[in-house]
Amino acid sequence: MNRHFPTPTALAAAIFLAAPGTLMAQAPEEPPSAERIFVTATASPAQIETIGSALTVIDGAAIERSRAAYLHDLLRGLPGLAVVQTGSFGSPAQVRIRGAEGNHTLVLVNGIEVSSIGQSEFDFGTLLAASIDRVEVLRGPQSGLYGSNALGGVINVITRGGEGPLLDAAIEAGSYETIMARGAMTLGDRERFLAASGVLRSTGGFSSARAGDEPDGDRNLTAYLRGGTPIGPALRLDGSLRLVDRHGEADAFDFSGGPQQGLPIDDDSFSDTQELSGGLALRIAPTEAVSALLSAAYNRFEMAGGNGDVGAYGNTGDRLKVGGRLSLSFTTGGLRHALTAFTDYEREEYRNTFPTSPDQAAEQAREILGLGAEYRLDLFDTLFLKAALRHDENSRFQDATTYGLTASWVIGGGGTRLHASYGKGVTNPTFTEQFGFFPGQFIGNPDLLPEHATGFDIGLEQRLGTAVLLDVTYFSSTLEDEIVDRFPTVVNDVGRSEREGVELAARLDLGAIDLGAAYTYLAASDPDGTPEVQRPEHQASLDAAAAFGPQRRGTVSLGAFYNGGMVDNDFRNYFTNGFVAEKTRLAGHLVARLAGSYRIGQRLELFGRVENLFDEEYEEVIGYGTPGLSAYGGLRVTIP
Numbered sequence: 001m002n003r004h005f006p007t008p009t010a011l012a013a014a015i016f017l018a019a020p021g022t023l024m025a026q027a028p029e030e031p032p033s034a035e036r037i038f039v040t041a042t043a044s045p046a047q048i049e050t051i052g053s054a055l056t057v058i059d060g061a062a063i064e065r066s067r068a069a070y071l072h073d074l075l076r077g078l079p080g081l082a083v084v085q086t087g088s089f090g091s092p093a094q095v096r097i098r099g100a101e102g103n104h105t106l107v108l109v110n111g112i113e114v115s116s117i118g119q120s121e122f123d124f125g126t127l128l129a130a131s132i133d134r135v136e137v138l139r140g141p142q143s144g145l146y147g148s149n150a151l152g153g154v155i156n157v158i159t160r161g162g163e164g165p166l167l168d169a170a171i172e173a174g175s176y177e178t179i180m181a182r183g184a185m186t187l188g189d190r191e192r193f194l195a196a197s198g199v200l201r202s203t204g205g206f207s208s209a210r211a212g213d214e215p216d217g218d219r220n221l222t223a224y225l226r227g228g229t230p231i232g233p234a235l236r237l238d239g240s241l242r243l244v245d246r247h248g249e250a251d252a253f254d255f256s257g258g259p260q261q262g263l264p265i266d267d268d269s270f271s272d273t274q275e276l277s278g279g280l281a282l283r284i285a286p287t288e289a290v291s292a293l294l295s296a297a298y299n300r301f302e303m304a305g306g307n308g309d310v311g312a313y314g315n316t317g318d319r320l321k322v323g324g325r326l327s328l329s330f331t332t333g334g335l336r337h338a339l340t341a342f343t344d345y346e347r348e349e350y351r352n353t354f355p356t357s358p359d360q361a362a363e364q365a366r367e368i369l370g371l372g373a374e375y376r377l378d379l380f381d382t383l384f385l386k387a388a389l390r391h392d393e394n395s396r397f398q399d400a401t402t403y404g405l406t407a408s409w410v411i412g413g414g415g416t417r418l419h420a421s422y423g424k425g426v427t428n429p430t431f432t433e434q435f436g437f438f439p440g441q442f443i444g445n446p447d448l449l450p451e452h453a454t455g456f457d458i459g460l461e462q463r464l465g466t467a468v469l470l471d472v473t474y475f476s477s478t479l480e481d482e483i484v485d486r487f488p489t490v491v492n493d494v495g496r497s498e499r500e501g502v503e504l505a506a507r508l509d510l511g512a513i514d515l516g517a518a519y520t521y522l523a524a525s526d527p528d529g530t531p532e533v534q535r536p537e538h539q540a541s542l543d544a545a546a547a548f549g550p551q552r553r554g555t556v557s558l559g560a561f562y563n564g565g566m567v568d569n570d571f572r573n574y575f576t577n578g579f580v581a582e583k584t585r586l587a588g589h590l591v592a593r594l595a596g597s598y599r600i601g602q603r604l605e606l607f608g609r610v611e612n613l614f615d616e617e618y619e620e621v622i623g624y625g626t627p628g629l630s631a632y633g634g635l636r637v638t639i640p
Contacts, residue, residue, distance in 0.1 A: 495527020
């Protein structure tokens with residue numbers, strides 16, 4: 001496959017010549033001190049006590065302790081998040097927030113949107129956990145700040161930055177013929193740094209078809225480059241690059257009407273994908289009260305694959321986003337104000353590279369111009385309010401206006417905090433839904449409206465000293481104009497999908513021992529009143545970590561996740577019941593992971609983990625396989 005990725009030098013020149021800058025999703029820069037400071041919920045970094053949106057953070061230490069290979073294995077344990085994967089390692093994995101669809105979650109890496117161009121959804125099966133320093137997860141509509149695809153929430157993945165000099169390398173081997181090697185180098189400090197890292201994971205995998213016996217392997221090479229430096233008394237430049245090169249094997253879905261109808265079956269399906277994302281951000285701060293940000297981001301996606309039935313297929317996509325923001329802060333009496341105005345321009349292009357019919361649609365493009373503002377008010381360091389308003393002018397479909405309101409009230413001495421949010425979110429039609437590309441098989445609908453939802457949450461956070469943190473949150477949202485299949489096209493549904501539930505979270509930090517637990521109740525229904533598919537009504541998780549031995553050289557962690565029963569689309573009787581997908585219930589399951597490590601001296605560490613500790617047999621999607629009991633071990637070397 002020919003690759004046409006620009007070099008980093010050409011990329012930097014192109015995005016700065018194209019336009020004056022973009023927001024890089026509003027949050028590209030990190031403050032010098034990142035402790036209890038977060039960059040995703042507001043237009044500028046903020047302390048967690050001031051954030052009214054429901055926010056959960058996974059830090060680098062928790063990721064390292066878990067030894068998880070893929071980030072979605074850790075996201076399963078967060079309140080309000082549901083994860084399903086269709087098959088072997090590296091197979092497509094969806095993350096749903098509070099019952100919303102997978103493409104209702106905006107996914108950022110270092111503040112840059114990484115969702116696919118054609119389907120407007122990020123595949124978490126491609127995201128390895130190595131080199132990730134922190135993950136910030138916002139739940140609830142966030143389109144007032146971020147625009148499209150933040151209808152359900154935002155997941156911002158932040159890779160390792162400056163705290164060098166440091167060399168870090170590890171190698172791991174284990175079940176399913178798996179080998180993993182990773183390396184990272186960091187130079188400088190948080191003010192001036194350059195961080196480079198890479199990870200290669202290769203696995204023989206298992207059969208994606210539950211009834212099959214042919215393993216489906218995966219090879220994933222992911223590399224990151226991130227850096228930043230002051231370039232003057234009031235200027236700072238930050239940038240990042242991400243490259244993913246992946247080969248994955250899969251099994252086809254049988255839609256022939258034969259004995260395996262509606263189930264995946266062993267075959268030679270495969271896909272080769274390459275992703276490149278990068279961005280630069282120039283921050284201008286002449287005073288503490290006034291700052292501006294000019295930034296730009298670029299994405300390139302290429303995919304080619306095939307199988308015995310369809311033959312070759314593939315697509316390419318490009319996204320360029322440029323814009324800027326201006327922030328002003330001031331004080332009146334005991335009140336602190338922060339006002340930010342922002343604008344961004346986005347252009348996306350998409351085409352299928354292997355025509356399957358002579359009338360296949362040609363390359364398509366669309367543009368979005370977004371304008372908005374955010375106002376934050378701090379009343380006497382006790383009540384923190386935020387309002388955001390955004391208007392998007394879309395070139396190929398209806399314009400959209402979205403908003404968000406949040407409040408955080410710290411009561412008494414700070415041990416009790418009330419938090420609440422209300423907002424409207426939108427998700428734009430995908431390229432495939434709009435344009436079809438296969439007129440003989442699927443007809444696009446150019447008259448589609450963006451999906452939109454309004455939702456709110458209200459919660460109580462309680463701290464007991466410095467060791468205990470409890471939080472309970474109620475949430476509710478209503479989705480309208482959902483895009484649904486009406487073969488051979490798609491339409492906006494006339495009904496409403498209702499979602500509501502409760503999230504509970506608890507954490508106990510005793511220094512050498514760290515305990516966390518979460519529970520989510522979700523009621524999500526389609527307009528006809530039936531449960532929505534792949535939304536478990538009950539989910540629960542428990543994670544525990546402890547340090548032991550001299551100087552706490554050893555660590556052990558246990559993670560357990562319970563996914564309650566849920567319904568899934570069942571196509572096995574599709575051709576005998578009037579071409580309707582039935583809803584079949586899948587049983588709940590409990591999956592656990594045990595991991596441990598021990599440092600030998602200052603530079604060497606041995607580590608290992610056991611996945612699916614109790615060898616649970618389960619299904620996340622009808623007919624697709626899941627991994628059984630497996631074990632992995634390795635060696636890590638760090639040179640400070």
